[in-house]
Amino acid sequence: MKIYNTMTRKKEEFVPVEAGKVKMYSCGPTVYNYFHIGNARPFLFFDVVKNYFRYIGYDVTYVQNITDIDDKIINKANEEGIPFEKVTEKYIKAFLDDIKALGIVGADIQPKATDVIEEIIAFIDKMVEIEAAYAVNGDVYFAVDKLPQYGSLSGRKLEDMQAGARIQENTQKRNPYDFTLWKASKPGEPKWDSPWGEGRPGWHSECVVMSCANLGETFDIHGGGIDLVFPHHENELAQAYAVNKKPLCNYWMHNGFINIEGEKMSKSLNNFFTLRDVLKKYDSEAVRFFFLSKHYRSPIDYNTGILDESEKAVKNFYKALEKVDYLSFADESYEVSDALVKFKDKFVKAMDDDFNSAIAIATLFDLAKIVGKASEDMQLRKDAAHLMVELGRVLGFFADIETKLSNDMNQISESLINLLITYRNDAKKDKNWVLADRIRDDLLALKVQLLDTKDGTVYKLL
C-alpha cells in the first residue's frame, strides 16, 4: 500500500501507527451554505479511502469535523438576521442529506467545533503557557518565529513568503504570518468565556483538538483539499509540534481542485454548482464516476458534457447486471474463481498504488464485459457479477442496486404493453407498417421502447 505524502512529496509505503488499524481525519464542511461539487470531491474521495482500508482488512476510525463557528457563519447569520445556530443547524442537515444523496457513508465520528470549545481553550492556553502563542487585547496569536519547523508541510520558508505576499497589516501581530488562535468577540457576536476575555476560537485549532482527542497525538492520515495545505494544515501541524512535540500525522493526503469549463470555480465568476443542484439533473453514481475516473490528486475539469458521458458509462454496468438478472442470485454466496482472481488482483493493486481509482474502474468494465457476454459460461458470468458488485461497492457504486435494477412496472401496465406488442405483431404480419410503426412510436413516447430480437419482441423502460 503506497500513499503520496504531501509532506515528503513522494509515494511512501503505508505503515500504520498501530498494526491493523487506520486512524484518519479529514477536514469537513464549514456549515454556512450548501456545499458545491468542489467540496464534494474530498468528502467522496476520503470516504472511498476509508471503504478501501476496511475492504483490505484494516480496522478504520474515520473522523471528520464540522466547523460550526466561523466568520462566514456569523456573516450569514447577520445577513439573514437570525442566530448563528439557526444557520448551522440548517446547513448541517443539508450537509448530511447531500452526502447521503451522493452515496457517502460518512465518518465514524463527526465532532462539531462548538462541542469542544472548552478543550480548544485549554489547548490554546497551553500554547500561551509555553510561549508558543501570545495574547494581545483579547486576541491570541500563534508565534510562527518560535517554531523552526514552520513551513515544512507547504515547503515554504518564512523569508520567501514575506517577499511578495499580500498580507493585511495587523499591527498586533509580531510576525505577519502569526495566525489567530482566539478572536475577541464584537458586540452581538457568539462568544465564550476564556482566560483572554470573551471570544471565539480561530479555525486552525479545532481540527488539532478534534483529531488528537479521537485519534491520538500522532495518527495515520490527515486529508483535505490541496488549498488547505497552506495555511490551514501548516498551522495545524505547527500547533501540534508546539504542544505535543511530535508530528500530527504520518501521511498528509490532498485532493486536487475542480475547475469549471477550464476556469477556477469562484463565487465572483458565479460559476460554481452546488451538489444539490447537480443531483437534480444527474444520477449520483454519474457524479461519483466523474470523480473517481480521474486520479484524486489531479485537477479535474467540470463541464456539462462530462456528466452525460459518465452517466452512460455507469448505465453500462447496470445493463450488464440486468442481462444476468443479478437480483435473482444476489444473495447467493460465491467464490472468486481462478478465472476471476486476476481482476480482483488488478483492482487491489491499483488501489494500493495511491488509490488509482481510474484503473479500479477499468477493472469494473473488464468484469462487466464478462457479465454481459452471452457466449460465456453462466456460472462465470454470475461470479463476475458478484465480484463486480463487491469491488464496485468499495468505490461506492451499487449501494442501491435493488431499486436500480427492479422493474417497478405493475402487472396491469405490463400486460397492456404485451397486448400492444401482440397487435403490432399482427399488423406486421399484414405488412401494415404504418400501424406497426405507430404503435412502436407511441409507446416510445411513453418511455417504453420496443426491441425486435431474434426471439421475438421485448420491451424496455427508458
Added chain:
RNA sequence: GGCGACAUCGCCAAGUGGUAAGGCAGAGGUCUGCAAAAUCUCCAUCCCCGGUUCGAAUCCGGGUGUCGCCUCCA
C-alpha cells in the same frame, strides 16, 4: 517576486525505462420490412527541441502552453 502542478486518440483518462489500459463518441460486419437494441471487429507513438540509454510517453536540460497556492475558497 516565492513555491508547486500539469501537457497522452474528437472528448474524458491510465501509464513513472521495455515497446501506448479503460470509458464516451465514431467507423464497418452480423441481425432487421425500416429503426433501435444486441453482438463482433476497427480506431493514438504520447506539446516542441536536444541529451542519457541497447531501449523513453516515462530520466535530464532547454523551450512553449495551461493551471494552482502564497487572501481563514475543498
